[in-house]
Amino acid sequence: MVNLFNRPRHNSHEGHDRDGEDQADERTRLLHGQNESYLSPDDPAVSPYNLWSIRALRALSTTFLAISFIWWTFLLVSLFVSAPATHTRGSGFFAFAYTTLTVGYLLFGLIFFAVPSKPMTVWSLVLTLFLFIDMCITVAVPHIRIEEGWVGIATVVWATVIAIYNIVQNRYVAWGKREEEERLTGREETRRPLREWLAVLTETLFMAIIAIISILFMITLILRARDATLQAPGEKYYVSSRNYQVHLDCVGNSSSTGDKSIPTVLLEAGEGPVEDTLQPFVDELHQKGAIGRYCYWDRPGMAWSDNAPSPFSAGMASDALSEALALANEEGPWVLVSAGIGSIYNRIFASRHLLEVEGIFLIDPLHEDYLSNIARPGRGFALWIRGILSPLGLDRIFGAVFKGRTREDRIFGRSAYQTGKFIRAKLQENLVAGSMTSSEISAARHVQMPDTPLTVVSSGKEVRKSEKWAGRQEDLTAITKNLKNWDIVKDAPHEVWKTTEGRRLLEQRLREMVLEE
Structure with a gap:
């Protein structure tokens, strides 16, 4: 961050006498204590991005997104041509689905990085809970663990870690926003313009959808764990x-x-x-x-x-x-x-x-x-x-709950095609x-x-x-x-x-x- 406090100090009246030669700009307005009053809450200079830690956090999120996207691309290609040592004995759609969820989550978090909200934190906690359960099922059930291999396990663990990270990111950006508002305006800003309210609404809807998807993933994994108890003849x-x-x-x-x-x-x-x-x-x-x-x-x-x-x-x-x-x-x-x-x-x-x-x-x-x-x-x-939609298990869940489909139906019977x-x-x-x-x-x-x-x-x-x-x-x-x-x-x-x-x-x-x- 540029050290603004080393710049020469000028009297505000002197600036006016010079016909605007040394007018205050966005950076000089940040020199709280050298101005006669606080900045307006609507001033663009009031931003959490003034903190180097917030900018570093955004860079870290961008790095995580780049890593996840590279892995997503690799998994997409592996559906058609398996790379050495990365073949999963399961469908391959499992890891791809969780990586898609992770990429979408990170991308959305970056789009609304500067608009943290409590609803987003609550939904993030819900998502983290269900992803953690998914991770436990994947690791604990031998049949699923063997089928998905290290690729599937690493993917679901990464998705869980990113969900936890996004909670930390949301709360830290909220803290940084509050700190800058108090430092530059003298109080925490409780108003939200219409643009921010729309952003919060979009965040809430998106996170609700992702949380529902994670629940469906969990139920599908539970069905897979149940099916694994049916022993194969021969x-x-x-x-x-x-x-x-x-x-x-x-x-x-x-x-x-x-x-x-x-x-x-x-x-x-x-x-x-x-x-x-x-x-x-x-x-x-x-x-x-x-x-x-x-x-x-x-x-x-x-x-x-x-x-x-x-x-x-x-x-x-x-x-x-x-x-x-x-x-x-x-x-x-x-x-x-x-x-x-x-x-x-x-x-x-x-x-x-x-x-x-x-x-x-x-x-x-x-x-x-x-x-x-x-x-x-x-x-x-x-x-x-x-x-790519199969990990949601919509047809299998519906069949199990409302049509009484059994393990046999899902493994080799009338629901096997799902x-x-x-x-x-x-x-x-x-x-x-x-x-x-x-x-x-x-x-x-x-x-x-x-x-x-x-x-x-x-x-x-x-x-x-x-x-x-x-x-x-x-x-x-x-x-x-x-x-x-x-x-x-x-x-x-x-x-x-x-x-x-x-x-x-x-x-x-x-x-x-x-x-x-």
Whole structure:
């Protein structure tokens, strides 16, 4: 701060005699004690910025904002391309959401830096309380702590520290403002011009919104902690250099006929978790004795499996499944059963395990020509928006409170699509569908063994709805030269097993393929 007290002192009348040559300016008006009266409270010289400590505090806040914005940018990029050592096995949207909250809080605090108010302090205390609870849940619940890793923990701790810092900033600026008013005007200013009242109102509304957001974050974390108590059937295996875990479960015992082992059915989910789609149907067949043994797994981001680093293609998923099966000492032989987009994953797996695969069973499969639809930029943007809003948990909270949604619903059931992990998995699928995955499925088609038995069962509704879909279903019957059956179930939807006729036909065809000599 410039030392104003070293400037020459002049008599006020002398200044007037010189026709304004030495008129008082904003700085000389601050020399309280050299003027005959106090300054007006409305004088612009009455400002907390006169104190070097207040200016230093503002510079510190600006530095914190710059650090938070750099971290926010890094987390934004990592949603699409994971940096080394920063991959979170959770969705990644958790850390991004808390950093967005921190950046907004710091920016707003700087905009209204010189207008401290009691409502802002009260709301800041509320925000700090809930962020502290969020931090405790994140650190205390092992499942959440492992999923979010050091990135998520550091982010929520930083958000809590900044909330505490903003309380200190607000109170210190209020003190500095009061000190300068008393020094320069002789009293504390209790009036507020309309501009300041509007600023206080804006502060109050903004802080109320942020506090509500922090409450929603907390409730979502409580639901995640509750869901973590549901144990996964089977086992979870670390894959990809122990970067993440995938869930795998095998049911039943191996059997053989003569010198030949009966193959194990290996399930691949379609658009949703396998536990909510194919697995219940196949388990029913197992209970009836139609099949002796089956295995199913959750692709990264689905149900009990962690999210994988980005980018993540169908070929990478196939490698993760191969590694998990090896760790579980599961060697096949396999009959691969898949539905929808799962057929893309299964066909790539089959091309990489030519000798272990004894049959490919496709249920209303997705043709590779439709990968361009999966890769649409608009779809990716919608998934990203859903992802960044997912930590609020509005749909999950509503479902839990008003619709009685359970842990099972949120992990693998009808509410699974609402979780950040699931959305991240779909976003990863979108990002590489038209490039990496398209290239991998093209290569798989060229190397597939021509004598591998193949069965295709198509949805009658989907075939009638689109000639293109019907044509692509027919094309998929030629991925090997050993087509056993191609059936179109007249009134069945995309999930063919949901109709009585569809279930009957699927059971018949699967029996034939598994027991084929």
